[in-house]
Amino acid sequence: MSNVRRGYIYLACLASLEAVAWAAIGLLRNLLAPSKYTSLEETALLIAVIIVGLPIFLVHWLWAQRLARHDPEEREAVLRRLYLYGAMATFLGPFLANIFDLLTVVLNWAFRLPLSGYSYAGLSWGGAIAHGVAAMAVLALLWAYHWRILRQDERVVPDTEGRATVRRLYVYGFSAAGLLLTATAAIALLRWLMFQIGGGMVINRQADLIREVSRLVVGLPLWLIFWRIAQRRFASPDEEERASVLRKVYLYLVVFLSVLATVITLTVVLADGLGRLMGTAQAGSGDIREALSILIGAGLVWAYHAYVLRRDAVLAGEPATAAWVRHLYHYLVAAIGLGTLLIRALAGVTFVRGLPDEAAWFTALIVVGLPVWLLPWRRVQLAATAPGPSGYEESRSVIRKIYLYFYLFVATMTILGSGVYLVARLVGLVLGVGQSGNLLADLGQAIAYSLMAVGIWLYHGSILRADGRRERAAQAERLAALRVVVLPAGDEGMDRALSEALGRELPGLDLQALDTQDAGATALLAGADLIVGPYLVLASGDNVARAVAASPAPKLLFPTPAEGWHWVGMGEMKAQEAIRQTVRAVKQFAAGGAIKPKRGLGAGAILAIVVGGLLLLGGPGLSLIGLLAGNLF
Numbered sequence: 001m002s003n004v005r006r007g008y009i010y011l012a013c014l015a016s017l018e019a020v021a022w023a024a025i026g027l028l029r030n031l032l033a034p035s036k037y038t039s040l041e042e043t044a045l046l047i048a049v050i051i052v053g054l055p056i057f058l059v060h061w062l063w064a065q066r067l068a069r070h071d072p073e074e075r076e077a078v079l080r081r082l083y084l085y086g087a088m089a090t091f092l093g094p095f096l097a098n099i100f101d102l103l104t105v106v107l108n109w110a111f112r113l114p115l116s117g118y119s120y121a122g123l124s125w126g127g128a129i130a131h132g133v134a135a136m137a138v139l140a141l142l143w144a145y146h147w148r149i150l151r152q153d154e155r156v157v158p159d160t161e162g163r164a165t166v167r168r169l170y171v172y173g174f175s176a177a178g179l180l181l182t183a184t185a186a187i188a189l190l191r192w193l194m195f196q197i198g199g200g201m202v203i204n205r206q207a208d209l210i211r212e213v214s215r216l217v218v219g220l221p222l223w224l225i226f227w228r229i230a231q232r233r234f235a236s237p238d239e240e241e242r243a244s245v246l247r248k249v250y251l252y253l254v255v256f257l258s259v260l261a262t263v264i265t266l267t268v269v270l271a272d273g274l275g276r277l278m279g280t281a282q283a284g285s286g287d288i289r290e291a292l293s294i295l296i297g298a299g300l301v302w303a304y305h306a307y308v309l310r311r312d313a314v315l316a317g318e319p320a321t322a323a324w325v326r327h328l329y330h331y332l333v334a335a336i337g338l339g340t341l342l343i344r345a346l347a348g349v350t351f352v353r354g355l356p357d358e359a360a361w362f363t364a365l366i367v368v369g370l371p372v373w374l375l376p377w378r379r380v381q382l383a384a385t386a387p388g389p390s391g392y393e394e395s396r397s398v399i400r401k402i403y404l405y406f407y408l409f410v411a412t413m414t415i416l417g418s419g420v421y422l423v424a425r426l427v428g429l430v431l432g433v434g435q436s437g438n439l440l441a442d443l444g445q446a447i448a449y450s451l452m453a454v455g456i457w458l459y460h461g462s463i464l465r466a467d468g469r470r471e472r473a474a475q476a477e478r479l480a481a482l483r484v485v486v487l488p489a490g491d492e493g494m495d496r497a498l499s500e501a502l503g504r505e506l507p508g509l510d511l512q513a514l515d516t517q518d519a520g521a522t523a524l525l526a527g528a529d530l531i532v533g534p535y536l537v538l539a540s541g542d543n544v545a546r547a548v549a550a551s552p553a554p555k556l557l558f559p560t561p562a563e564g565w566h567w568v569g570m571g572e573m574k575a576q577e578a579i580r581q582t583v584r585a586v587k588q589f590a591a592g593g594a595i596k597p598k599r600g601l602g603a604g605a606i607l608a609i610v611v612g613g614l615l616l617l618g619g620p621g622l623s624l625i626g627l628l629a630g631n632l633f
Helices: 002-032 040-070 072-076 078-110 125-156 161-195 206-235 245-277 288-315 319-347 355-384 389-395 398-430 439-480 492-505 521-526 543-550 575-591 603-632
Strands: 483-486 510-513 530-534 555-558
Touching: 002 040, 002 072, 002 078, 002 125, 040 072, 072 078, 072 125, 078 125, 078 161, 078 206, 161 206, 161 245, 161 288, 206 245, 206 288, 245 288, 245 319, 245 355, 319 355, 319 398, 355 389, 389 439, 398 439, 439 575, 483 492, 492 510, 492 575, 521 543, 530 575, 555 575
Parallel strands: 483 510, 483 530, 530 555
Antiparallel strands: none
16 A cells, blocks of 8 residues: 555656646746747646646655654655655656757857757747756756755665666666767768768758757767766676666667667668669669768777677676676677668569669668677577587577567468468469469579578577487486485375376386385485475474484475464465475476576556567567568558
8 A cells, every 4th residue: 555655746746847838938038038939828727737737746755754754764765766756757758848949049049050840939049048048057957956855865865776777777777878979960960961071961951961060069968977977886896786677678779779770771771782783773872971980980889889799798806707708798799780681672572663673672681680799699509509507508598588489480371471472362363353463583583582581490499409319418418417305295195196297297207215214314415416295394393304404404494384383475385285395396406596586567567568569479470461561452
């Protein structure tokens, strides 16, 4: 119920404060620089919003502050941090937009350009500047107030766990915004500089140039400030910060987009050049200077963030983590390269027309995509097939499985689309339906797509089967060397069921049931590699309990129901559930991984799966629909 109350309080605070803030900005603008369109009705409405909204905000905010002063749990709440960072974001975003507008206005005035824009209708130059200053003053004061409250909270409650996640969302979100503004402005300005050599200027108006300069002036400091904060946090001794998933998501997303922009631009430039050599009239990249500006901008972003990824791998300190970061980067680039090879198949014949154009595009996609896929894929394959534990861990990594199964899915969808098109054309031919285009050429193209997809499906399927064989062989080798001693649970049925489940799920395991009456029980426990049994055995205090406690072997203990015994944080565990969890834990131990219980999916995980599924299915699904629509209609 506390979270429900917090949600209500902070949502009411944010909604009422936003309304009051923008009403105050509008009223201040009307007082400083009223335009000819300012009306008394508008002024009355703004005053009414402040009169009604400000008390609502104050009541809820004072309520929240009183709770935070008297209850430490309230100050520690993630929802409180979410409100503070969310409010700061809603103030900082418009503040930056107003800086951009103010810079644009000042530069337009300096270069004697006309004042344009719907928001400046009926205003003089001074009025336009006053509009920006009024908004910036109000937004800056509100941001500074919430920043001060946040600093006070952080001195009492450390920024850890969920609170740190909210802070990272704020930092990396604005870092990404600054990087995007900087990259787009830099590319546009670089293109303008290139077109000063040889004529043909792309940014053909001073107003366009001024907007790009303003965007760079806003974006570059924004990125530098927030990226420096992120880098300083990462360089701190905080291990949680170094293991942050959000940092990895940010870096991988930047790498993905920059590599994608580079590969697409190279493909278009090469296809256009080949098309011109073949004498086609295809419109590709146009002037090479346009593409060159994109290549330089995206390439610099790619190179820098790839360097940061490698540096993170070194500073992470843990070899497994460093390898995971490095291999994920390789899989990401390999996925883009192989995706480039498949773009033409997924695009269908609506992408370009004519044999020379087809040849140009296929050649460009192969020349650009094949090296981008082959080089990182060779590295990860060498890592996955290396002898020893490192190769085994790489071959069974989740990243590798996602990559392989994703392209199995893409190949399957390509085969589905091409197969449907082939059958539809053939059935139409049998039924005597008139069909446009060159039938043999269209069928040959669909067959080529299918053959390419079949080849990709067979290759990735063979990789998965080879990984499976290595995993089974390594598991059998480990199981043969693992001696597991099972303690009696006091229930013959459960003892028998547990031994049968372990033998069935882990064939080859050296499994021995302990007989407490056997004189060699103590020696058996001392020589075990793993001891499995109920916790109540240790509570008995007999010779077996002392031998179990003295054994250097790791212990996997599960709760069994007993009168007067209650397990904190756990409901009643039935025998079948205890057996299932125990078998899972033994598997994890045998695989050398951390022992983690299997829990049900939370609401956040379910939401992430739904969103991820929609994104995964949306791209290929839309491509398939486009293929069918373009070819059948």
